[in-house]
Amino acid sequence: MRTVSLRGRVTLTAALVSGVVLVLVALSVHALFGVVVTRSENTVLTDRAQLARQLAQEGVSPEDLITRVDTHSVRVRLVLPDGRTFGSLDHRLAEDSTTKTRLIKLTGPGTLNDGRLTLQVDTPLIARVQSRLGLLLALATTGAIAVISLGLWFGVRRALAPLDAMTRLARDIAHGHLGRRLEPSRTDTELGRTAAAFDEMLDALEGALRDTAAAEARARASEQRIRVFVGDAAHELRTPITGVRSLAEAVFQQPADTDPEDRQRMLLLLVRETQRAGRLVDDLLDLARIDAGLQLRLEPVDLSELTAPHLDRMRMLHPHTEFRLTGEAATVPADPERISQILTNLCSNACQAMKDDGSVTVELRAYADAVDVVVSDSGPGIPAGDRERIFDRLVRLDHARHHRPDGSGLGLAIARGLARAHGGDLTCADPAPGTPGAVFVLRLPRSAPPARP
Numbered sequence: 001m002r003t004v005s006l007r008g009r010v011t012l013t014a015a016l017v018s019g020v021v022l023v024l025v026a027l028s029v030h031a032l033f034g035v036v037v038t039r040s041e042n043t044v045l046t047d048r049a050q051l052a053r054q055l056a057q058e059g060v061s062p063e064d065l066i067t068r069v070d071t072h073s074v075r076v077r078l079v080l081p082d083g084r085t086f087g088s089l090d091h092r093l094a095e096d097s098t099t100k101t102r103l104i105k106l107t108g109p110g111t112l113n114d115g116r117l118t119l120q121v122d123t124p125l126i127a128r129v130q131s132r133l134g135l136l137l138a139l140a141t142t143g144a145i146a147v148i149s150l151g152l153w154f155g156v157r158r159a160l161a162p163l164d165a166m167t168r169l170a171r172d173i174a175h176g177h178l179g180r181r182l183e184p185s186r187t188d189t190e191l192g193r194t195a196a197a198f199d200e201m202l203d204a205l206e207g208a209l210r211d212t213a214a215a216e217a218r219a220r221a222s223e224q225r226i227r228v229f230v231g232d233a234a235h236e237l238r239t240p241i242t243g244v245r246s247l248a249e250a251v252f253q254q255p256a257d258t259d260p261e262d263r264q265r266m267l268l269l270l271v272r273e274t275q276r277a278g279r280l281v282d283d284l285l286d287l288a289r290i291d292a293g294l295q296l297r298l299e300p301v302d303l304s305e306l307t308a309p310h311l312d313r314m315r316m317l318h319p320h321t322e323f324r325l326t327g328e329a330a331t332v333p334a335d336p337e338r339i340s341q342i343l344t345n346l347c348s349n350a351c352q353a354m355k356d357d358g359s360v361t362v363e364l365r366a367y368a369d370a371v372d373v374v375v376s377d378s379g380p381g382i383p384a385g386d387r388e389r390i391f392d393r394l395v396r397l398d399h400a401r402h403h404r405p406d407g408s409g410l411g412l413a414i415a416r417g418l419a420r421a422h423g424g425d426l427t428c429a430d431p432a433p434g435t436p437g438a439v440f441v442l443r444l445p446r447s448a449p450p451a452r453p
Contacts, residue, residue, distance in 0.1 A: 010156045015149040022144050026137040033133055041121045045102045048074050052106065052117050059110035062086045069119070077118040080111060089120055162191045166198055178206055240277035247273060284410070290417035296335040298448055303373060304329040306336055307362055310343050314360075318351045327364030330371040333448040338418045342426065343375070345411040346440050350377035353438070370424065373442040376431065382438045387428035391416045423449030 048069050055065045062078055066086045070076045077089035100121040106112045162182075169180055181202060184195035247270040254263060304325070311323040343362070350360045358378040365372040382390060393413045412426075419426040424443040431439045 010160075011149060011152040014152050014156075015145060018148045019141075019145045022141045026141045029137060030130070030134055033130065037130070041100045044074055045100060045119050045121065048076070048119050049102055049104050049117075052076075052104065052119070056106035056108035056110075056112040056115070059108055060112070062111060062115075065112065065117075069117075073121065075120050077120075078112075079116045079118075081114045087118075089118060162195065166195065169198075173202065240273045243273040244270060244277065286410075286414045286417075290414065290421060294338075294418070294421045296338065296421060296449075298333045298335060300331050301334045301336050301339065302329055302331050303339075303364055303371060303444075306339060307343060307364070307373070310340055311347075311362065314347050314351070320357055321351050321354065322359040323347075324359065324361045325364075326361065328366055330364055330366040332371050332444045332446055334422055334444055338422070339444075342415045342418055342442060343373070345415045346375040346442075349411065350375065350379060350438065353377065353379035358437075369447070370443050370445050373444070374429075374439060375442070376439045377437045379437050381431060381436055382428060384430070387430075390428060391426070419443070421449070423447075 052065060052069050055068060060068075062080065062084070063086065066076060066078060070088055075089040076087040078086040080086075102119045104117050104119070106115040106117055166182065169182060172180060181199045182195040183199065184192040186192040187196045247266055251263070251266050251270065254266075304327070307325055311325055314321070315323055347360055347362075350358075354360075354377055360375065360377045363374040363376070365374060391412050393410055416426040419442055423445045426440065426442050429439045429441045431437055
């Protein structure tokens, strides 16, 4: 960006425009003067010719005619029939074709009869007048341009004073003096609109600074949570990995005559520890995908048709638990695989809490803009103070850890993340008064969630 002085640019531009206009006006005046002079020459010649004819009719002498017709602006030459010549016009000038000349023949009773009178405009006089007019126009134009330039140079400085105020304010804000504004008295002028836009920019800038500070605080808190999460994840992975390593070393160090049943039992334990570590890694990958923006395969899903086969599978896995499905059929745009993953987590947690002895009810509640999938059980329930904390990552309640020692504490966090990826949510609600057990509400909207970048 070229940083030429705005004051100089405005002054120069205005002076150039004014100069061009004044020069054009001067040229126009000079040209119009020429047109007027030309018309005046014709008029003067015509008047002098009529006067000469009138005097010839009156029979005046040649001397009187020359005296009355020959003036400073018009010169004449009179040639009588007998060859005598009168007037101040030289015969060479009379024959000059570049000057305004008119030749007339006189008639009358006296000596002027059949005389030839030549009238010619005094061209040098007209030329001097035009030259002086041109000089005066040039001097006037030059003087006007000089006066305009000086006036603009000092006037523009005052006109640009609001810009200087903006500059001072910007420097003050750059030095940390926030909160100051221009506050224009009028916003319907160019400077008023500029000042208002400047104030709006300052408001946005200070708002961005506050948002940045808040974002930094959130980033630091998030970084702290990530550190805790990484530490907890490493701690959780250490147990199965340590078991895998110990069992692998034990299997490797077994003598050749080891009982095949003992070897088979140790290999089975090794496979279980490996599966446990694999489940934890899969859960961590699911959380990473959710944080990065999970890509869902949305399609119209009938929740009743999706839930019924799922409960049939749960009955096979937990034959001592009663599973019920109530409510009316409802269709929502969803990823059926991810919804099944949420239901599996909720039902499995309920079965673990009840020790496969109780009932699990899945109720569908349809609303105008959403559908609730309510999963309730007859287990010990969840304390009110823990109903939100259970959705944190790597959090397991004491009784849950006792009944499910191989859990990672990530299932509910993943289930809530999947629900929110659908544009809904997963919450732990209060059970009905006098009713034991836990109640989880999965809310799914009837409209597809907006696409995530």
